[in-house]
Each structure stands twice: as structure tokens, then as C-alpha cells.
Amino acid sequence: MNGPKSPNSWQYRGLNMVNPGLDHLSNGLIDLVKTGHNVVAGSADLQYSNGLNRFAEAYPDRYISFGISEQNMVSTAAGIATTGVVPFVATFASFLGLLTCEQIRMDVAYSAQPVRLVGHHTGISLGFYGTSHHATEDIGTMRSIADLTVVSPSDGAQLEAAIRASANWDQPIYFRIGRGRDPVVYDGGTTFEFGKAHVHGFGEDLTIIACGITVHAALEAAAAMNAAGRSVGVIDMASIKPLDRDAIIEAADRSKSGRLMTVEEHNVLGGLGAAVAEVLTDEGKGIRLKRHGIQDEYSLIAPPTHLYAHYKLDGAGIRAVAEEFLRS
Amino acid sequence: MTLQPDVSTSAGHNSHQPDATTIEHLRERAQFIRLETIRLIDIAKTGHYTSVFSAAEVFSALYYDVMNLRRGEPGWEGRDRFTIGKGHAAVGLFPIYADLGFFPKEWLDSYTRLGSPLGDHPDMRKVPGVDFSSGSIGHALSNAIGIALAQRWTGQDYKVFCMMGDGEMQEGQVWEAALFAAQNRMKNLIAIVDRNGFQLDGRVDEVMGIEPLDQKWRAFGWEVHTVDGHDIAAVTTLLRRLRADGAREKPALVISKTVKGRGVSYMETEPGWHLGWLDPTDAQEAIAEIKAQVI
Numbered sequence: 001m002n003g004p005k006s007p008n009s010w011q012y013r014g015l016n017m018v019n020p021g022l023d024h025l026s027n028g029l030i031d032l033v034k035t036g037h038n039v040v041a042g043s044a045d046l047q048y049s050n051g052l053n054r055f056a057e058a059y060p061d062r063y064i065s066f067g068i069s070e071q072n073m074v075s076t077a078a079g080i081a082t083t084g085v086v087p088f089v090a091t092f093a094s095f096l097g098l099l100t101c102e103q104i105r106m107d108v109a110y111s112a113q114p115v116r117l118v119g120h121h122t123g124i125s126l127g128f129y130g131t132s133h134h135a136t137e138d139i140g141t142m143r144s145i146a147d148l149t150v151v152s153p154s155d156g157a158q159l160e161a162a163i164r165a166s167a168n169w170d171q172p173i174y175f176r177i178g179r180g181r182d183p184v185v186y187d188g189g190t191t192f193e194f195g196k197a198h199v200h201g202f203g204e205d206l207t208i209i210a211c212g213i214t215v216h217a218a219l220e221a222a223a224a225m226n227a228a229g230r231s232v233g234v235i236d237m238a239s240i241k242p243l244d245r246d247a248i249i250e251a252a253d254r255s256k257s258g259r260l261m262t263v264e265e266h267n268v269l270g271g272l273g274a275a276v277a278e279v280l281t282d283e284g285k286g287i288r289l290k291r292h293g294i295q296d297e298y299s300l301i302a303p304p305t306h307l308y309a310h311y312k313l314d315g316a317g318i319r320a321v322a323e324e325f326l327r328s
Numbered sequence: 329m330t331l332q333p334d335v336s337t338s339a340g341h342n343s344h345q346p347d348a349t350t351i352e353h354l355r356e357r358a359q360f361i362r363l364e365t366i367r368l369i370d371i372a373k374t375g376h377y378t379s380v381f382s383a384a385e386v387f388s389a390l391y392y393d394v395m396n397l398r399r400g401e402p403g404w405e406g407r408d409r410f411t412i413g414k415g416h417a418a419v420g421l422f423p424i425y426a427d428l429g430f431f432p433k434e435w436l437d438s439y440t441r442l443g444s445p446l447g448d449h450p451d452m453r454k455v456p457g458v459d460f461s462s463g464s465i466g467h468a469l470s471n472a473i474g475i476a477l478a479q480r481w482t483g484q485d486y487k488v489f490c491m492m493g494d495g496e497m498q499e500g501q502v503w504e505a506a507l508f509a510a511q512n513r514m515k516n517l518i519a520i521v522d523r524n525g526f527q528l529d530g531r532v533d534e535v536m537g538i539e540p541l542d543q544k545w546r547a548f549g550w551e552v553h554t555v556d557g558h559d560i561a562a563v564t565t566l567l568r569r570l571r572a573d574g575a576r577e578k579p580a581l582v583i584s585k586t587v588k589g590r591g592v593s594y595m596e597t598e599p600g601w602h603l604g605w606l607d608p609t610d611a612q613e614a615i616a617e618i619k620a621q622v623i
Contacts, residue, residue: 038481061480067511069504075467076508079411079460079474082452085481087474102464103501107471111461112453 013048021180022051024156025118028163029055029088033062037086037167042077044070044091050120051180052090064089074100077115078107081172086114092126093119093176097138101145108172109148116166118175122152122212123265124294124311125179127304135176136294140270142174143241149194150241152176152272154215155185158238161192169194176212176240179304183216185236197244201233206322207251209235210263211272217308218263220315221322232322237272245279252285257326263318264293290325292318344568346561350393354560355622357424358388362591362618364423364436366611372440375448378589378601380420382524383491386557386584389564390489391424394571400429402456408486408571411472413502414493414522415462418450425457466499468492469519473509476517487571490519495527497538503548509579510549517579518570519550522557524588526599541583550581557584591618 016022029052032039042064047053056063066073070091077087090096096104096119108115119138126133143150149171153159159177166173190198197209200219210218215236222232235247251260260280262273273291280287292312299307308314312321346354361384369375380387391397395408402425412418419439426433431445438444445454449463460471472490479485496502509517521541529535538544542552555566563584570580588602589595592614606614 040481064477066508067504069501069508071466071501072470072473072504072508075470075501076474076477076505079471079476080478082460082475083478083482083484085478103467103470106461106464107467110453 016048016051016180017053019051019180021156021182023054024159024180025051025090025120025163025177026054026058028160030058031160031164032167033059035167038084039086039088040064040080041088041090042066042073043089044068044073044095046091049092050090050118070095070100071103074103074115074117075107078103078111078113081113081115086116088116088118090118090120092133093122093135093138094133097135097141097174101141104142104148104174105145109145112147113172114170115172116175117173118177120177121179122176124299124307125213125265125304127307128301130301131298134299136265136267136299137270138174138176139240139264139266139272140274142176143275144270147171148241149173150176151194151238152211152240153192153238154210154212154236155182157184157186157189158192158198158236161190162238165192165194178213182213185216185219192238195239195242195244197247198236198238199233199247200236202251202254203233204231204254204256205326206230206257206259206261207233207235207255208261208263208318208322209237209248209251209272209276211237211240212265214263214265214313214318217313217315217318221318224315224319225322230326237276240272240275243275243279248276248279249283249285252280252283252287255287259288259290259325261290261292261322261325263313265313266293267296268293269296290321292321344565344572346393346564346568350564351561354385354388354392354564357392358384358560359618360427361387361420361423363615365420366606366614368419368422368436368439369605370608370611371437372448373605374603375419375605376416376603377592377606378524378526378595379414379417379493381590381592381595382557382586382588383414383417383522384420384590385560385563386491386520386522387420387424389560389567391428393564394567395489396486397428402430405484406486409459409472409475409488411460411468411475411488411490412450412462413465413468413496414491415449415465418448418462421450421457422446422455425455428457430457431455465493465496466501469502469505469509472517472519473505473514476514477512479516487516487518490517492519492521493527494521494523494525494532494538494541495535497521497541498536506545506548506550513577514579515576518567518582519579520582520584522586523583524586526588526602528602530599545581549578551576551578552581552583554583554585557586558590591621593617
């Protein structure tokens with residue numbers, strides 16, 4: 001028998017086909033089809049990275065293989081959407097949010113076509129694959145495009161909930177999702193509403209506003225700080241655009257330390273922190289905001305968990321940054 | 329404009345030849361497109377005369393004969409669709425859309441004025457009849473592919489035409505789209521390259537050569553045809569035949585050999601006329617020259 005002898009050996013496709021964390025995107029789409037929505041999906045040679053192979057197996061006639069041609073994928077999806085069919089197209093966030101930015105602006109957002117763009121492996125989650133595969137600018141590019149909704153779910157359950165909610169959302173959507181190995185935030189499922197944050201509590205010392213994979217880490221940090229006597233809350237700002245301004249204002253009003261903090265796996269320029277800062281400035285809140293994330297630099301090379309530790313984006317790191325901020 | 333059903337090519341090519349009355353009508357409409365282009369550009373005081381003039385016969389053949397359309401119903405689901413990569417030629421399309429009752433003719437008088445739906449490039453959000461917006465060169469073939477592909481999930485039956493400029497062949501996305509259409513045997517897709525030979529910086533073949541264009545598209549898996557893009561009878565016959573061909577298993581590409589600025593002699597020899605404006609005196613001379621010609 002050919003092939004590796006050790007059961008510990010693995011290959012990309014085989015590993016991804018059994019990774020339950022990659023089920024959510026396809027599960028969400030399969031549910032839409034089952035409930036009568038004329039949904040199709042496509043990917044640019046990454047169906048085993050984003051898990052759309054599961055959708056392709058369930059509905060082979062509804063899956064489009066684009067090959068390595070991201071720009072054609074986005075513009076074609078826009079054409080499809082003109083007919084009432086709703087296309088979900090997926091590729092690495094680094095490519096979707098930058099390489100196809102102009103196609104998204106012209107053919108999708110400006111043309112008001114309800115395409116669903118799925119940028120996966122966001123932030124620095126591709127670790128040692130390096131800067132070409134890191135997406136630390138996509139929130140900035142996508143949220144500055146008018147008439148484009150931007151959603152950054154924190155786990156698979158929230159992604160599925162957001163996909164369900166998308167059935168009643170007319171605008172095109174950019175979903176910013178992880179790599180399918182993200183820790184579970186919402187064990188047992190959750191709901192999602194565009195423009196509404198999931199508030200895990202407001203803190204008198206500090207409320208941490210996070211999105212994506214950093215929500216789980218922020219909750220870890222908050223739990224540790226609360227156990228040590230602090231009052232720390234967490235807001236899961238999955239709906240980056242439209243932003244839940246009310247949740248931000250309430251967090252500011254309830255802060256007794258005069259401080260707020262954002263955490264994101266993204267450049268602090270143009271990302272979640274910048275969006276929150278805009279609201280605080282608009283509202284004249286006069287509060288100090290710690291924007292924690294990638295500080296306008298390119299990431300080092302390392303495995304993802306090592307990078308999260310290095311950039312203080314894991315639970316311990318966020319706690320350390322928060323404590324330092326509260327002391328400053 | 330016809331409501332002809334799909335028919336096999338087995339009836340022979342000659343069956344697609346338009347009669348003399350049709351040819352005369354389409355010629356007259358091509359002239360109308362050129363004259364309206366001069367009128368509208370005078371409102372804006374700048375515009376792309378020559379980009380329309382090279383494509384006028386193809387526009388006329390498509391909208392007044394080949395495409396399956398309904399007058400006054402730009403949103404009819406069963407209509408044939410048209411996307412255009414050289415969106416700066418939209419000034420030649422708007423008069424057609426008004427003429428077909430897609431929007432009031434008075435809109436034309438507001439061309440490019442504050443708040444007008446009609447700008448230099450076609451906008452599907454604002455202009456009934458525009459099947460997809462344009463302005464960034466290289467997207468239109470992908471848009472057309474999407475519209476054609478969606479028939480798999482809507483059950484609708486129509487053809488999709490896409491016109492690209494020859495300079496547009498320099499955009500990488502065009503070739504991504506070319507591969508996709510061939511791979512997916514998109515027989516409902518008919519693309520046209522307006523091969524007028526010029527782009528902003530000069531002759532296409534000097535700026536960034538694209539020949540042998542027919543061999544490139546054949547190598548990408550397309551059925552390729554070449555036609556004199558100003559021979560209205562030949563253009564109409566070919567497009568009718570390609571539209572009706574139910575046996576083709578490939579997307580079709582037409583290389584429409586044209587003259588940029590065709591109809592106004594000095595525009596035909598000066599690439600600077602890609603963008604310009606004619607003083608009223610010159611405009612009257614250009615109009616007279618166009619009216620005197622039988623292209």
C-alpha cells in the first residue's frame with residue numbers, strides 16, 4: 001500500500017475535510033438553499049481551505065470553481081447577482097480585501113449587487129505563510145466602501161447566524177472570518193443582527209470592544225481581570241458596518257476610569273479601533289481609547305499562536321495591555 | 329429589434345442575411361447614433377466621439393435587430409443583455425435607450441449636468457437599459473459571464489453580448505474571464521472586440537501589442553470570427569447567426585475591425601480625438617459629413 005505509514009502524517013485536503021471548524025460556512029449556505037433561497041457559492045481554488053467543498057458536495061450544480069482568478073470571481077458574482085441569484089464567493093481575506101478591492105467597489109457595492117464576499121484566514125492567522133497571506137488592512141478597505149456591509153464573526157456559530165440573517169439583508173456583505181480553528185465563543189449557538197453588537201457586559205474599569213478571533217481572547221482577559229477584582233466587560237462588535245454606536249456610547253458612559261479599549265487582528269489604522277474612535281469623537285465623549293492590534297507594521301513570521309502571544313492578542317496579552325492602560 | 333426564436337444554423341448562413349429595408353434602417357440608426365453623440369457631447373463640452381463612431385454599426389445591429397428586447401421594457405427578464413468594457417462609449421448608447429423607450433428622451437438633454445442619470449460612463453443604478461455599469465476597463469466580460477451563468481439557476485433563456493475595446497485586451501482580468509467562459513462552455517455568451525486600433529496613448533500595437541488576437545482567443549478556447557465592423561449587412565448577418573447558433577459549445581468572439589472616429593475624416597487620422605469637443609461650426613461640418621456618407 002502506497003502512502004505514508006505513520007497515522008500522524010497528514011495532507012492539506014485530508015486534514016481540512018475532517019476539520020469541524022470548516023463546517024460552518026457551508027452549513028450556513030446549505031441551510032439557505034434548504035429554506036428556499038437561490039444561493040450559489042464559488043471559490044478561487046481554496047474550497048478545502050474555506051470548507052466550501054462541503055457545499056459543493058451537497059449541491060454540485062450550485063458550486064462554481066473559479067480557479068486562481070479572484071478579480072474575475074468578484075465581477076462574475078456581481079453579474080450573477082443581477083438576476084436575483086445570491087452568490088457567496090470566498091477566498092483569502094488578503095486577496096479579497098486588497099486584490100479585488102476595486103471590483104468590489106465598482107461591480108458589487110456601487111452597482112448595489114447583493115453579493116456575499118467571504119474573506120477567510122483574516123488577520124495574521126496564516127502565521128508563517130507571511131505578509132502576502134495576512135489580512136491586516138481589509139477592515140479598513142472594506143468599511144470605507146459605501147453601501148457595503150462588513151461583518152466579522154467571532155466564531156462558527158456566529159458566522160452561521162450572520163449567514164441566516166443575510167437572507168433578509170439587501171446590501172452586499174463582506175464577511176471577515178477566521179481559519180476554521182478558532183475557539184468557540186457561543187457554545188450552543190447564538191443570534192446575529194446587523195448593526196447590533198453582542199454585549200458580554202460593560203465594565204466600570206474597562207470595556208473591551210473586540211471582533212473576530214480576538215473576542216474569545218478578550219473574554220479570557222476579562223474573566224481573569226474580574227477574578228482579580230476588576231470590573232471589565234467585553235463587546236463582540238461583529239457588525240463593523242453598520243456599527244453599533246449605541247453600545248459604544250453606553251460603554252463610554254459606564255466607564256468610571258475614563259477609558260475604553262479595542263482589540264483587533266488588524267492594523268489599528270482604519271480598523272475597528274478607528275471606527276470606535278470616530279464614534280467617540282463624533283459624540284464628544286472625551287474618553288481615552290487604547291487601540292490594541294497590529295501597530296501599523298507587517299507581522300513577523302511564526303506559527304499563529306506564537307504570533308498572537310507576541311503581539312499580545314491572546315488572553316494573557318490582552319490582559320497585560322489592559323492593566324498597563326489602566327495604570328497609565 | 330426582433331423576437332426571433334433560436335434556430336439552428338442548419339438552415340444555412342444566408343438565412344440570416346438582413347433584407348435591403350432592414351439594412352437601410354440599420355444604416356440610418358447608425359447615423360442617428362453618430363449625430364446624437366455630437367449633440368450630447370456639445371452639452372458636456374467634452375466627450376468620446378471616436379469611441380462611439382467605431383462602434384456605431386455594431387450598436388445599431390445589436391439594439392435594432394439582433395438582440396431580443398421589448399420596447400419600453402428595459403427590465404424585462406427575458407431580454408438579451410449587453411455589457412460594455414469601453415464604457416466611455418455610453419454617450420452613443422443613451423440615445424438608443426431613449427429611442428427604445430427605456431427612459432424619457434428629455435433625459436438626454438440633461439446629459440452630464442448636475443444630478444443627471446447620464447454621465448460619461450453607463451450606470452445601471454441610474455439608467456434603465458444599462459445591464460451593467462462600466463467605467464473601470466476589464467470588468468465587463470466577467471459581468472457578462474455572471475449574467476449568462478445565472479441562467480443555470482433562474483431558468484431564464486437569453487443571450488449575453490459584451491463589447492470590449494481593443495486596448496482592453498491589455499487588462500489581465502479579461503483573460504481570467506476568457507479561461508472561465510471556455511471552461512464552462514458558455515455558448516450563450518457572445519463577445520465583441522471593437523478593434524479600432526487606438527487607445528489613449530496611441531496605436532494599440534505600439535503601446536502594448538495584442539496581436540495575433542484571433543489566435544489568442546482561439547487558444548483560450550473560443551470560437552472566433554472577424555468582420556468589417558462598419559459593414560452593417562455583414563455585422564448583422566454574423567451576429568444574427570451567432571445568436572441563433574444552438575449547436576455551438578463554446579463562447580463566441582467577434583473581432584470587429586473598425587476605424588476609430590469613422591464618419592468624420594479628420595478624426596479617423598488623429599488619435600487625440602479620443603476625447604474632445606467640436607465648436608458649433610465644426611460640429612455642423614461634421615454633421616454634414618456624416619449625413620453625406622453611406623457607410
